[in-house]
Amino acid sequence: MQVPNATAVAGDRQRRSLGQIIFKPCLALVLGLPALWLANAIRMELGNPGAALGADPGEAVVLFLGEWGLRFLLLGLFISPLRRRAGWNTLARSRRMVGLFAFAYLTLHFLAYVGFLAEFDGSLIVGDLTERPYIIVGALALLLLIALAATSTSGWQRRLRRNWQRLHRLVYLSVALGLLHLLWLTKDGFAEFAVYLLIFLALMVERLLARRAPTRQVAV
């Protein structure tokens, strides 16, 4: 495997194409689209209740944020395989951003539950967090993401060295808990869950294969 030295990296940076330069802002825009859609829907709701989010808008907002958070987490897990298999490095530079977007959606998911569904009722929230398994696993998944988001900076990456990578493998556990959360809250109709689960399993299998591969390239 070729190890680029500092000059090569600098040279690489100078040689980045226009496409590579605008890739990240474009991706940020795409990742932000659901939030923009939701902000507009909430704006419409304020003027005319029921106009955009239906008869039970609180529930609609919570589900919307949770679903996009999970999708973007899975998108984040696609990045390493794409670099490994397709050599697509442009996307790899945006891995942290994708993860932080997912984190933001899932934090808002939790806050929307606290505000719109639980109406800041402390005893109800404590009851949910201690008695409802699907909420407990969802909260655990979010706690893990908080730790990962907090240590996502280059500074922490340097400080933790190899441990950083170990720590950030917790994202797999977080996604698994998130999937369990989805499974346990579904009454019937498991199509969505099945799709997400299959994608997650495929990504995990790819990593196992990559770990066993003779290149000894570390799976992340």
Place this chain on the structure above:
Amino acid sequence: MRNRRTAEPSSSEITPESVFLNRRRLLAAGLGAAGLSVAASVAASVAASAAASAAASAISSSSPMVVSARGLSPGEELTPEDIVTSYNNFYEFGMDKDDPARYAHELTTDPWSVEVAGECAKPGEYAFEDIVSGFTPEERIYRFRCVEAWSMVVPWQGVPLRRILERFEPSGNARFVEFTTLYRPSEMRGQRSLFSSIDWPYVEGLRMDEAYHPLSLMAVGVYGKPLPNQNGAPLRLVVPWKYGFKSIKSIVKIRFTRRQPKTTWQLQGPQEYGFYANVNPDVSHPRWSQASERRLPSSLFEPNRIPTLPFNGYGAEVAQLYQGMDLRRDF
């Protein structure tokens, strides 16, 4: 998405009286002369005023309809018709709340027949018209509490369930009555879904004394019109003190039994859904609290969350049905 809650309906939403009277079901073929005049008066008042106030005026007007707003508190308002007919759980048409309103039109409800079987003197195949003929529809404004912790207030039109069941002369052996929803995958796309774990057809049941309780209604209409398909056309149960899934829709079979029927949701999750399924704020669903509910329409910053009442507020009428029972065990 269209506007759901504007005060003024567009002119196309107001049903001309002639069109309304031509609709079958509740009307000419169905419930006889008395029913016809009731429907006509409802139609006239609906046409005369905006939809939101129309329902209220129809109910408070001196129509010959038997009006009953049992158990409602003064502040409780009707859930608007467009929400009642567009926010539905009817998994036969899909899992999302708007799936039934989107796909239920694929269902043919005319002709419709109901098979009556089991412990009764008059089993057989009955046309819908024969089942409801001769009855005057009553208006019943009931709270409707879904097991998912949302609720509505709905003006139903229907016939006391007891009147209907007595036609079939159940025998002394009949301790329960079982109801079955239509199974027709060609017109009910949810029944074709690969990802549903429900064993169709949908089955529900009541103890005979529950079925004979005066609050139990066989509904044929809502908001003064024949039931829309998504609300369970052409006839459905309404049992207001129980969670909504007991109020089975689009019934094609009534069977009187000695044994307690095996009902769909009980089979799906016995720890989560009981046979009785009485609304009970003290018995949580394992996955969420039942202590409160969101009364629809809910809005973002006023979610309209209200405490859930035992037996959905109908305890004074129905609690005696369950004397001596442990409702935490028989939830």
